[in-house]
Each structure stands twice: as C-alpha cells, then as structure tokens.
Amino acid sequence: MKAMVLAAGYGKRLRPLTDRIPKPLVPIGGKPMIERHLEKLSAAGFTEVVINLGHLGALIPDALGDGKRWGLSLSYSDEGPEPLETGGGLAKALPLLGNDVFLVVNGDVWCDLDFSTIPKSMPEGDLALLYLVRQPEWRERGDFSLQNERVRETDNPHLLYSGIALYDPAILEGAKVEKFSIVPRLRKAIQSDRVGGRLHPGNWDDVGTPERLHALQNQFGA
Numbered sequence: 001m002k003a004m005v006l007a008a009g010y011g012k013r014l015r016p017l018t019d020r021i022p023k024p025l026v027p028i029g030g031k032p033m034i035e036r037h038l039e040k041l042s043a044a045g046f047t048e049v050v051i052n053l054g055h056l057g058a059l060i061p062d063a064l065g066d067g068k069r070w071g072l073s074l075s076y077s078d079e080g081p082e083p084l085e086t087g088g089g090l091a092k093a094l095p096l097l098g099n100d101v102f103l104v105v106n107g108d109v110w111c112d113l114d115f116s117t118i119p120k121s122m123p124e125g126d127l128a129l130l131y132l133v134r135q136p137e138w139r140e141r142g143d144f145s146l147q148n149e150r151v152r153e154t155d156n157p158h159l160l161y162s163g164i165a166l167y168d169p170a171i172l173e174g175a176k177v178e179k180f181s182i183v184p185r186l187r188k189a190i191q192s193d194r195v196g197g198r199l200h201p202g203n204w205d206d207v208g209t210p211e212r213l214h215a216l217q218n219q220f221g222a
Helices: 033-043 059-064 085-097 183-191 210-220
Strands: 003-006 048-053 073-078 102-106 128-134 145-147 150-152 159-167 195-199
Touching: 003 033, 003 085, 033 048, 033 059, 033 102, 048 059, 048 085, 059 073, 073 085, 085 183, 128 150, 128 183, 150 195, 183 195
Parallel strands: 003 048, 003 102, 048 073, 128 195
Antiparallel strands: 102 159, 128 159, 145 150
8 A cells, every 4th residue: 555645735824934844844752743654654564655745845855865764665746836735636646646545644743643553445435534533622623523433524523634544546536636625525425425434542733833833842852
C-alpha cells in the first residue's frame, strides 16, 4: 500500500510563522511534524510515499530529500503556488498513487496513532475508512458520529476527522485536476453507507493556533 502525506496548505492560522516555513516543517519534540509521520510510516512497513507541495513547497523536498534516510521512496506532487485542496490534490497525485487503496495523512497534525494498526484493505464496496478523534474543548462542533465502525452524519456529532484515512481511488471517479474539496464526495459516500470509521483514543491535535503549538512544544520540546 502507498501513502500520501498532505503538505500543500498555507497554515494561515499559524502566521507569521508559516509565512516563512510550511506548517508540516514546524518542529515539535525536536523534529518537523512531517518527519515524525515518515518515521511512523517506515516503521509500519510502508515504502512508497507521495507528498503534495503547494505553499513554500520547494522547502519540503529540500528538507526531506528522496526519503532514503527513513527507508522510503518519496515522490512529490507539485500543485504550484495555489494549493488544490484535498480533492484536487488527491486527483493530481493519482498517477503516482496507482489503482489500489492508499493511506492519506495530513502532514500538519500531531497524532500518536500507531500506523502499523491501520488495515491494508477495506471491505468490498467501501470508499473510505476515516480515523476519528473525540471532539476537543476548543472545537464547538464535531464532524461525524460513529456507529458500529460506520461513519454517520447526525444532528449532534461529537467526533472529529483526524486527517488520517484510507481511500479507494474510486471516490475520485470523474474528478478533474482542479481546486476542490473531497468533503462533498465523502459525505455522499457516507450517505450510501460506504465509509467505515475507527476511533483513535490517544493524543491528537491539529496544531491550529500558535497557543496550541506552543503548548505542544512546551510538553514535548520545540
């Protein structure tokens, strides 16, 4: 199975820091967040990883190289100065990802999920498997609910999408390489009961504000 690390976004909520460094390269615990993901992917047996590039994108391959130091083969999908959002980014990277189910990891989240526990396949007919986390105090509303390991949309959801998921390329059927979000396609798949889910009970943060970044750096080191 191949993996894709999403690293093209602006990281606007961390400005001015992210005016000079892509958010996935921001260090926590002495390493850029994206490096921690690569270490975990390698430890879990992944060998081929695609990374999309956008805002300050040239700095990422400069920092990571070809991936050999982690036993990985890294490929880069350059979206140019205007990131294509999740859907467009995945559509552009599909030639590198192939025709099989692939793992997607947001490069700018802090999470202690053991990637070796992620299944290498999904039930026939499913288009996605989302890893969800409990709604943190700083979030007013959740994204989804989980019922018998199936993702549901409810009136009062208490779980957040963690930024870690398996996708079948079929979820992008007919998609063009243009700026669009994967969310409408994901919601349509949920309505058709084609999305599984797992709850991650451990540590997770989207590192969405300077205050939360500083709190993590104080806990684990800058």
